[in-house]
Amino acid sequence: MELRQLEYFLAVCEELHFTRAADKLKVSQPNLSLKIKALEEEIGIPLFDRIGKRTALTEAGSVLRKHTLSMFANLQNAMTEIEDLRHHRGGRLSVGALPSELDFRLTPMFISYMQQYPTVKLEITSEVNLVEEVLSNGIDIGIAVKPAVDARLVIRSLSREEYGVVVSRQSAFFDRESMSLFELMDMPIVAYPKGFWGRHFLEDWCLQHGFTMNIVVETSSNPSLFHFVRENIGIAIVANSLVESMDKLKLRFIPIHDYPPVREMSIVYRSDKYLSHAAQAFIRFAEEHLRVTWDSP
Numbered sequence: 260m261e262l263r264q265l266e267y268f269l270a271v272c273e274e275l276h277f278t279r280a281a282d283k284l285k286v287s288q289p290n291l292s293l294k295i296k297a298l299e300e301e302i303g304i305p306l307f308d309r310i311g312k313r314t315a316l317t318e319a320g321s322v323l324r325k326h327t328l329s330m331f332a333n334l335q336n337a338m339t340e341i342e343d344l345r346h347h348r349g350g351r352l353s354v355g356a357l358p359s360e361l362d363f364r365l366t367p368m369f370i371s372y373m374q375q376y377p378t379v380k381l382e383i384t385s386e387v388n389l390v391e392e393v394l395s396n397g398i399d400i401g402i403a404v405k406p407a408v409d410a411r412l413v414i415r416s417l418s419r420e421e422y423g424v425v426v427s428r429q430s431a432f433f434d435r436e437s438m439s440l441f442e443l444m445d446m447p448i449v450a451y452p453k454g455f456w457g458r459h460f461l462e463d464w465c466l467q468h469g470f471t472m473n474i475v476v477e478t479s480s481n482p483s484l485f486h487f488v489r490e491n492i493g494i495a496i497v498a499n500s501l502v503e504s505m506d507k508l509k510l511r512f513i514p515i516h517d518y519p520p521v522r523e524m525s526i527v528y529r530s531d532k533y534l535s536h537a538a539q540a541f542i543r544f545a546e547e548h549l550r551v552t553w554d555s556p
Contacts, residue, residue, distance in 0.1 A: 260301060265327050267294045271307065272324045275314045332396065336533035352537040353382040355389045355398040359457060362481035364500055365402065368548045372541060379537045387456055393527050399538055402545065404456060405523040415526040415542070417549050420498040422461070422520040424513045429491040437516035440468055447475040447493035449484050461496055464520040472496075485510060498522060524549070 270280040271291070281288040299306050306320035316324065342350055356365050361383070373381055386392050389401035394411060405414060424443065426432050450472065451458040465472050475493050478484050488495050489508050499512065526542055528534070
């Protein structure tokens with residue numbers, strides 16, 4: 260059994276189509292079929308069911324896929340660790356964050372990290388489904404809303420944040436010290452589009468308290484959202500960590516005094532993944548930086 264055979268096997272598992280898998284691997288389809296046939300003969304049992312043009316994994320194929328993925332992950336861990344030994348503080352690191360956090364809060368932190376660790380090659384991904392990206396090894400580390408407990412993950416809590424209301428200078432509520440959640444029932448709201456975690460979170464929270472939000476504008480960009488608020492098109496409901504970012508826009512953050520939505524942020528990575536020196540340094544750096552900035556009033 261060769262690594263190349265297993266690479267071919269995984270490509271067919273992913274595509275469930277021999278021609279597409281061959282195109283992806285840049286090999287001929289007959290050559291790919293011969294490699295898979297040789298692997299099946301060596302194992303002594305079919306790995307794929309071929310019914311007409313349809314291809315599906317057999318039970319044996321599913322078992323081999325699970326262990327092959329684990330083997331390649333371990334091999335990648337070994338190569339990363341060896342690379343660390345060669346380059347010490349260098350290496351590559353991929354980090355994912357919610358789009359809303361990259362707009363204001365996290366980019367300065369990433370800049371500071373790179374200034375301290377200039378030999379690291381950093382890849383930053385703006386992503387909503389961060390936990391899925393971590394689990395699929397799409398990214399090394401996610402800065403995410405705290406997920407449910409999962410044995411495959413290490414979850415390091417960062418902060419607990421309350422949401423409040425952002426209003427413009429023209430708003431009748433500008434001078435208020437606090438507001439009730441129920442005052443927002445009929446107010447025009449600028450919010451993220453459906454499919455964004457923040458939108459689902461707020462809709463669910465309001466529904467739990469007996470009302471639906473009156474959303475008049477949907478936008479996926481934080482700067483866009485706050486500019487709509489500045490022009491008094493509507494209010495926004497955001498986490499308190501964005502207060503500093505709004506000062507220059509002449510907006511006001513007003514706490515919700517009775518039932519404020521609350522989110523918990525965390526650093527998330529795979530429990531079985533080797534953490535490079537760059538990753539370990541980033542986790543320490545991010546915990547120190549974000550616990551200070553996100554926990555500040």
